Amino acid sequence: MMLIEKSKRMKKIIISFFMLFLVFSFSGYAQCGEELLKQALKEMGDGQYIKDFKVELLKEKKDLKTGYVKFSVVLQSKSQYKFSVVDSPSNTEKVIMQLYDKDKFIISNYDKGKHYKSCGFICRKTGVYNLVFSYKGGEEGCSSAVLSLVKQFSESEMKSF
DSSP: OHHHHHHHHHHHHHHHHHHHHHHHHHHHHHHHHHHHHHHHHHHHTTSEEEEEEEEEEOOOTTOOSOOEEEEEEEEOTTEEEEEEEEEOTTOSSOEEEEEEETTEEEEESEETTEEOSEEEEEEOSOEEEEEEEEEGGGOOEEEEEEEEEEEEOOHHHHHTO
16 A cells, blocks of 8 residues: 555656656747847837747757758838847857848848848848848757838839949
């Protein structure tokens, strides 16, 4: 009888630890995304929110190549956009964001060895663009990015660019 009670108690303890593990795992996951998104929205400034992107990459030991995540966005011509990025304090590297029109590189928040919290782009052609996020050396990390509309231009204003 005593052995059965000890076994039941042990099961309860194991289940309790497992539940605690799950709670802390998910709360860390939520903090990674929610807190960073709040920061990225602050970095956005006065722009009009369009979309946010959660970047979470895990390093695979067997793969020495840089991991990345890619998102597609539709951007409208005659519009100025701002991309704001925020990194988790636990990241070993800062996120590198790159914007492409098909295979053509357009802009990045990383230039000549320096990371920037944001970068802007004046779109001249409506279309689907690709945002690629990665960490130098294939490191893992968690980051958040926000795409915002800064200004829409008239046809005559676009001719001055």
